[in-house]
Amino acid sequence: MAKDTVSDEIRKIMEHQSLRRKLTDKIVTAFAIASVVAAIIPLGSILVEVIKNGASALSVDFLTQTPGSVGSGEGGIGPAIQGTLIVIGLASAIGAPVGILAGIYLSEYAGNSKFAYFVRFFNDVMTGLPSIVIGIVGYVAIVLTIGSFSVWAGAFSLSIIMIPIVVRVTEETLKIVPNSIREAGHSLGIPKWKVTLFIVLDSAKSGVLTGVVLAISRIAGETAPLILTILGTSLFFTGFTSPVDALPLRIWRLASQPYESAHSFGWGAALILILIVLGLSISLRLLAQKKGSFRARAPLV
Template sequence: MFNPEATISIGNPVYRRRQRFNKLMLTLSLAAVLFGLFWLFWIILTLIYKGGPALTLSLFVHDTPPPGADGGLLNAIVGSVMMSAVGTLIGTPIGVLAGTYLAEYGQRGWLAPATRFLNDVLLSAPSIVIGLFIYAVFVAQVGHYSGWAGAFALAILVIPVVVRSTDNMLMLVPNSLREAAAALGCPQWRIVTLISYRAARSGIMTGVLLAIARIAGETAPLLFTALNNQFMSLDMNTPMANLPVVIYQYAASPFADWNRLAWAGAVLITLLVLGINIAARSFFRK
């Protein structure tokens, strides 16, 4: 007769071996967590120590300066906001519609699995490849760098993130909701817009926020598309300043004042990404 008390007895060698193995794995897991948190806090504290003193009012009201002069990052901040906003506005509808097709209409056939595979490839593709692609198909054709080219590159980076989140969130919506709406005579497009979208709204919004967090610090695609601009420019058809490229250029410069602005820009992007991730988790919990 099976006796569970004898199975978990301390005197049982199998139980003792499994208990030792469990303690070992828990210890290794805790050590891995502490190791990762150590480097994370070190990076954050270094950013605050190096860039915190430069977070002054002039940082937000003056343009990037020449060497040896006082200035700020206003033009870079405005350029990053404009290109990120345009890229999000372009990429989000495409990603939502593609994810909707995969979850709601692509249950049969080969197109949906192939699209998911290609989306995963695009999701893991290096951002510099996206920048080179936009350079070849847009920048080289028009003959100059521009904010539009940067926004197009960021839009391509937004699309796979939104597609994945929309597809996953819509797949989590119970089919019983769709079946109940269909039983009442509701057409498919109304089921998607009134039932599925409402049920998956917080998850889709989380995916959009995570996509914005991803493109906020992308440097490589903007080097080949928007490049940079020393002055304030609201014309998207000209080279446009942006925080990632300014940080890249100023951090590598031999000028102390430019290095200080680079650290301040890094702090701004870090705080932005941190805030977006906190907001995304708040939406997901709801």
């Protein structure tokens, strides 16, 4: 009888603990779902608002023509689209390789040295640096040096914003790669740099490209650095040392005008900017999923 009583008590305790765990699991799951919904609702409402107000402005002329006179409701945002693609492309060409290589260094070579600690600390500070400050740096370093607003100045400023994000994501992604993969490469006599580039980086390519996408999404909508570096213009691209237009600048200028047609064009430009970022994100993700896209074509040894 005593054993049966003890067994019943143990069973009751286990059932009580199991019930408590299930209840806790349901509460946490409900809280997580509620958090996702709370995050999606404002984002979805913004997207719906942009599409609703901007779709009516889309046309061939809107996408290809230069801006018309103020308040006329004529013209388009062709130079802004072209300038955005050029500036973002050049900034990515500067920032992505630097950020990826710096992340590789911190993950695979630096370890826990004092220099690595300093680099990580400086990188975290750069991540939270106001973009207007970076714009001032670009203005002083390039605009005043060459004597004119230019694509180079804008790309330089945006690349500074981009690099810390890519560095952090690359480092953390490479740390997730199991050490057994590195050891397998070293056991075959493959040099460390080849193991890092062709095995470790290839294993983490999806996460690294996700970091690049996040960085591009961040710089695509920056306005303050561009005001101080590329200035903006109503003309199409004329050279890397000349001013150029960009969608964030065009949206800001259109929103500042007291005309209904300008506001409609501003919504349309915002929609195009979202579509550009979406297109770049999808393209990079498809690139990451493509089999063998980062694999070496030559022997590793």
